[in-house]
Amino acid sequence: MEFRPESHPYASDLDLFGTGSLFELLCTARTGIGGAILAKWLLNPAECAEIAERQRAVAELRDQLDLREDWASVDGGAFDQAGASGASARDWASGPVISFPPYAQTLAILLPICLIGLSGFVSIGAYTRGWLWAIGVLVGLEVMLAAVLLKKTRLTAANLVLPSFELSLLAPLLERIEAENFQCPLLKALQLRLTGLPGRPSKQIRRLRLWAWLLNFRQIEYFALLASPLLWGTNLAILIERWRRQNREGLARWLDSLGEFEALLCLARYCYENPDHTFAILNPQSSPLFHAEALGHPLLDRQTCVRCDLQLDGQTTQLIMVSGSNMAGKSTLLRAVGLNSVLALAGAPVRAARLQISPLQIGCSISVHDSLLLGKSRFQAEVERLKWILNLSRTNNVLFLLDEMLGGTNSADRLVGARAVIEQLAAKGAIGLVTTHDLAVTEVVKALDDRAINVHFEEYYQNGEMRFDYRMRPGVLTRTNGVNVMAALGLLRLPNGNTNEAATPSPDL
Numbered sequence: 001m002e003f004r005p006e007s008h009p010y011a012s013d014l015d016l017f018g019t020g021s022l023f024e025l026l027c028t029a030r031t032g033i034g035g036a037i038l039a040k041w042l043l044n045p046a047e048c049a050e051i052a053e054r055q056r057a058v059a060e061l062r063d064q065l066d067l068r069e070d071w072a073s074v075d076g077g078a079f080d081q082a083g084a085s086g087a088s089a090r091d092w093a094s095g096p097v098i099s100f101p102p103y104a105q106t107l108a109i110l111l112p113i114c115l116i117g118l119s120g121f122v123s124i125g126a127y128t129r130g131w132l133w134a135i136g137v138l139v140g141l142e143v144m145l146a147a148v149l150l151k152k153t154r155l156t157a158a159n160l161v162l163p164s165f166e167l168s169l170l171a172p173l174l175e176r177i178e179a180e181n182f183q184c185p186l187l188k189a190l191q192l193r194l195t196g197l198p199g200r201p202s203k204q205i206r207r208l209r210l211w212a213w214l215l216n217f218r219q220i221e222y223f224a225l226l227a228s229p230l231l232w233g234t235n236l237a238i239l240i241e242r243w244r245r246q247n248r249e250g251l252a253r254w255l256d257s258l259g260e261f262e263a264l265l266c267l268a269r270y271c272y273e274n275p276d277h278t279f280a281i282l283n284p285q286s287s288p289l290f291h292a293e294a295l296g297h298p299l300l301d302r303q304t305c306v307r308c309d310l311q312l313d314g315q316t317t318q319l320i321m322v323s324g325s326n327m328a329g330k331s332t333l334l335r336a337v338g339l340n341s342v343l344a345l346a347g348a349p350v351r352a353a354r355l356q357i358s359p360l361q362i363g364c365s366i367s368v369h370d371s372l373l374l375g376k377s378r379f380q381a382e383v384e385r386l387k388w389i390l391n392l393s394r395t396n397n398v399l400f401l402l403d404e405m406l407g408g409t410n411s412a413d414r415l416v417g418a419r420a421v422i423e424q425l426a427a428k429g430a431i432g433l434v435t436t437h438d439l440a441v442t443e444v445v446k447a448l449d450d451r452a453i454n455v456h457f458e459e460y461y462q463n464g465e466m467r468f469d470y471r472m473r474p475g476v477l478t479r480t481n482g483v484n485v486m487a488a489l490g491l492l493r494l495p496n497g498n499t500n501e502a503a504t505p506s507p508d509l
Contacts, residue, residue, distance in 0.1 A: 003039035013364035034262025045345035048284040053186040054347025061268035092163040093251040156237040164212040175202035280344035286358040287314035288397040294353035297336040306470040312431040324457035329470040330435040361396040363389035366403040379408030393428040400432030
């Protein structure tokens with residue numbers, strides 16, 4: 001299921017969705033509802049109080065292995081084969097109820113009762129022509145009533161096919177939540193939504209499933225013939241529509257509670273499998289703040305992930321300008337900061353020894369692309385994204401992450417534009433990182449006095465091969481490695497294998 005929005009300040013830049021994404025790492029939801037709630041949390045930073053509640057809930061669920069295993073084993077492989085998004089059930093519940101007139105509801109019950117009673121008299125020998133006429137009249141009335149309501153009955157049966165299947169998968173999960181004994185306020189609140197009203201959701205759904213199952217018996221030819229005097233399909237359709245009218249609001253609430261609980265289970269599983277991760281410390285009253293110790297990219301392998309310390313706040317360091325070699329880790333650093341911020345603001349554990357963070361809106365310009373369809377160049381797309389981030393900073397505390405800022409124009413225009421954007425962001429109190437290969441852009445930090453610093457990444461050579469240690473160092477890197485990268489990929493040939501010397505095009509081109 002695709003949750004990536006068409007327009008979002010960081011979803012595409014941080015690769016939240018898709019193959020190898022953060023969502024793929026986190027999501028073990030068995031229902032589409034749980035996946036949708038988890039995606040919503042990643043896309044929308046929560047309030048501090050809500051984040052704290054989620055952290056407590058995740059901590060409680062983290063060690064409940066039996067609960068997670070029971071949840072994963074409900075209904076065997078049914079979810080893997082079919083899944084359950086809950087969308088059809090929600091749409092069905094919120095859709096217009098098929099109305100059966102009061103007289104029809106009364107007649108649908110009375111006519112079969114009268115018919116059964118008269119038939120009983122006849123069967124025990126009370127045989128008169130008047131009784132037979134009465135039975136004939138009742139049968140005729142039933143046929144007329146069934147014919148009048150046939151269209152509504154068929155529509156009820158057709159509308160229920162997919163919702164009843166989805167609810168049959170979801171009912172055992174709801175029952176599992178109902179039976180638990182939780183301590184965390186958030187988990188108790190979710191449970192109360194399911195058990196606070198008369199009639200538990202699992203029982204209500206099982207009742208609906210029973211009616212749907214009985215309604216399907218009409219498809220058996222001989223049974224339909226025997227059940228027709230009871231107005232079998234008509235009465236069941238009336239019961240089903242009455243259930244929908246009575247539970248339409250409740251069903252939406254049940255599905256939301258189920259999805260939120262499953263999203264918490266996803267985060268709990270992630271927390272359990274990553275014991276070196278920690279929960280962020282929230283500073284709700286602080287100016288923009290991001291202080292991290294041993295920060296690492298959450299998608300990198302634990303054995304190869306290189307961590308670093310980072311401090312950004314509105315009082316001391318608002319900007320970190322990152323220069324350095326190609327492939328040395330600049331963009332990875334930006335994504336590490338962004339993804340850990342997303343995790344922290346969703347209530348999930350982060351890959352850091354310690355992280356202090358304030359409520360922030362994340363604004364990224366990392367993976368900006370041109371569009372032939374919209375007639376838009378990459379440079380125009382980036383300028384529009386930067387304008388979006390500037391507008392965001394006027395009303396929010398912003399963490400900006402800008403990769404190769406304004407790389408689509410000449411160096412003079414790039415310097416002017418970069419200085420203007422950074423100064424405006426700083427004036428609004430925003431904090432963030434900017435990467436660049438243009439050494440002139442690194443001079444922008446001087447305009448912010450002591451509120452900005454330069455750092456860099458660099459390569460080293462071992463046995464004639466270019467290697468990286470991915471460690472952040474203070475200051476500006478003054479040498480370049482673009483020629484060496486092109487040579488390593490066969491685009492250029494370096495004389496005598498030396499680095500940083502004049503190169504000639506490869507004859508293979």
